[in-house]
Amino acid sequence: MNLENAQVQMRKGILEYCILQIISRGEVYASEILDELLNAKIMVVEGTLYPLLTRLKNAELLDYQWKESTSGPPRKYYILTEKGTNFLEGLDDTWIELAESVKSIIAKTQK
Amino acid sequence: MNLENAQVQMRKGILEYCILQIISRGEVYASEILDELLNAKIMVVEGTLYPLLTRLKNAELLDYQWKESTSGPPRKYYILTEKGTNFLEGLDDTWIELAESVKSIIAKTQK
DNA sequence: CATAGTATCTTGCATAACAAAGTACTATAT
DNA sequence: ATATAGTACTTTGTTATGCAAGATACTATG
Numbered sequence: 711m712n713l714e715n716a717q718v719q720m721r722k723g724i725l726e727y728c729i730l731q732i733i734s735r736g737e738v739y740a741s742e743i744l745d746e747l748l749n750a751k752i753m754v755v756e757g758t759l760y761p762l763l764t765r766l767k768n769a770e771l772l773d774y775q776w777k778e779s780t781s782g783p784p785r786k787y788y789i790l791t792e793k794g795t796n797f798l799e800g801l802d803d804t805w806i807e808l809a810e811s812v813k814s815i816i817a818k819t820q821k
Numbered sequence: 822m823n824l825e826n827a828q829v830q831m832r833k834g835i836l837e838y839c840i841l842q843i844i845s846r847g848e849v850y851a852s853e854i855l856d857e858l859l860n861a862k863i864m865v866v867e868g869t870l871y872p873l874l875t876r877l878k879n880a881e882l883l884d885y886q887w888k889e890s891t892s893g894p895p896r897k898y899y900i901l902t903e904k905g906t907n908f909l910e911g912l913d914d915t916w917i918e919l920a921e922s923v924k925s926i927i928a929k930t931q932k
Numbered sequence: 933c934a935t936a937g938t939a940t941c942t943t944g945c946a947t948a949a950c951a952a953a954g955t956a957c958t959a960t961a962t
Numbered sequence: 963a964t965a966t967a968g969t970a971c972t973t974t975g976t977t978a979t980g981c982a983a984g985a986t987a988c989t990a991t992g
Contacts, residue, residue: 894986
């Protein structure tokens with residue numbers, strides 16, 4: 711148990727939310743998602759992202775389409791299903807509530 | 822994979838942070854922590870909290886003292902160690918960064 | 933002395949994160 | 963042509979941990 715581990719733990723919970731957010735903007739493939747998450751300082755590696763995308767696909771929140779690339783191997787472009795869109799709306803609320811919960815606990819600490 | 826599960830997932834990551842926050846205010850026993858987390862709408866059950874407190878104790882972030890109760894069995898009162906205090910400061914920063922990361926991703930979605 | 937209330941601990945299962953290695957395609961330099 | 967580098971997706975094995983459920987144990991009360 712060290713600080714780095716705890717940071718990993720903390721961002722785990724919101725990973726799914728961020729991925730759905732990114733896909734909600736339009737079709738995107740895994741490496742692009744990976745880059746954007748890293749840009750936003752949300753640490754994630756392939757071994758986490760790919761299985762997670764597969765789980766979301768199996769849960770019918772996502773769908774994908776293979777498309778050829780002019781500069782490398784073919785890519786899986788993901789989009790949200792209708793179910794995924796509804797799910798994401800639920801997570802929007804959850805995130806807001808969670809942020810408020812943390813805020814309320816911090817406020818009590820500082821009282 | 823359903824909405825309730827995802828909410829649980831989201832809360833998981835910040836559980837450790839909230840627990841340390843609560844203990845940082847002064848000595849407190851597990852059931853009190855449990856109540857306060859539930860009050861703040863952070864769902865957690867005994868089977869999660871007790872092993873987590875034990876892990877934090879083993880990592881030397883927490884220490885505890887048994888105290889007798891006038892109305893039931895004895896209680897383990899937890900306090901932060903110096904290491905725990907430093908650790909919590911690190912998590913403060915992590916939480917702020919994480920909230921900003923999520924905010925930046927949401928902002929991009931709404932562009 | 934049985935029941936309820938409070939408090940902590942343990943067991944066993946299922947899920948999931950991730951490091952590491954593998955597969956496979958394209959572009960470019962030699 | 964072929965070796966190397968870059969890109970993209972997949973799989974495997976280990977480890978951690980969340981949690982339902984049940985156990986243990988103390989006190990107060992009817």
